[in-house]
Amino acid sequence: MMKLLLVMFSVISPFSVQPAAVPAAHDMQWTVVEEETPEIILAADRSGPVQHFRTLNDISLDDSIDDILVNKGQPIHKEHDPYLGCPEYQFKDVTVGLCEDTGVVNYVHIDASEKRLKLNQEWIDMNIEAIRDVLGKPYYVAEDGEVFLRGSQALKVYMKPGSNYIEGIDLFDESVS
Template sequence: MRVLFLVTLIICGALGTAAGGQETDIGASMPENQPSFSYEQVKEDSSWMQDAEGAVSATESESSEQSAATAEPATFKLETVCGISLYDSREDVVAKLGQPSEIDKDEFFADLEVYRYEGLRVAFAGDFIQYVDIDPAHGLDIDGNPVEATREALVKALGEPDYKAEDGIVFQRDEALLKLFLDPQTGKPQAVSYYHIATV
């Protein structure tokens, strides 16, 4: 019985030794030339992607700034100024602005009758408008859009002037013209005139 027990122990020990010998060392089983990677290496290798993304963002930002800088001015047609069209009749003007505070003659052309309102004057030859003069302090409304009566604001709204004179700048849209009179010494706005090219 003891002999059988000893034999059993010997067999079990042999089996255990064989099993231990079959355990595989994972590190030893990998090929010697297999590359290994660390977290720091991966982080460094991926840094180029972040640099590329930054470059793309910078390019997009520059492109947006260039687009804004080259944006076209607003497309105003000079169809109305301060609500008045050059094709309005006397009745149209009164309907829009009310009765004038005063009606008198133009100081240079006696055949022109001038309707005076606060901040502006409308001159008629018969039933046709010859010009609309606006005080810069009154402010402008071009095609229903408020615009300051300054050189900078008008250039932004209408683009570069079509004509430049000693006393101001002129913008033209088809048969309509808008002139900003400027002080030759200071460059400050003095008056704004809206008129038809046929009256020039």
């Protein structure tokens, strides 16, 4: 490096008495540096011990309408979701957006009125600290809440802006939404 600096200085210095030639590549000293491979952290590995989102309040994104009715009984209310263009089924402890023509569960929603949520058969208190304890750091923090990813499935905790007050929780497949 010093030799290179001297050569460069001699090239640009008006007082140089050396010829302004750069040494050939084979005359220079080379150091081979082994390339370091950066650590790749998958979205599924960024958070805590929950590796997959299988169910939210006993409903899976893979459930059919028959599975849901067997599990939850008849809905309390059914209405048309204008955003999805599909029905939304409201049960006692959960709301399910399901397109009947495709049979796809688009989302599972829990209101903030619930004191706890049941994620993969594990009860979690309905507060952001308890959820973070189980899920780890969120993948993304939005103005309206925090998003936790596991593969293509996302759990979004909607919060009142500027607070830790939970307004609701959605489970959905982010590749479908």
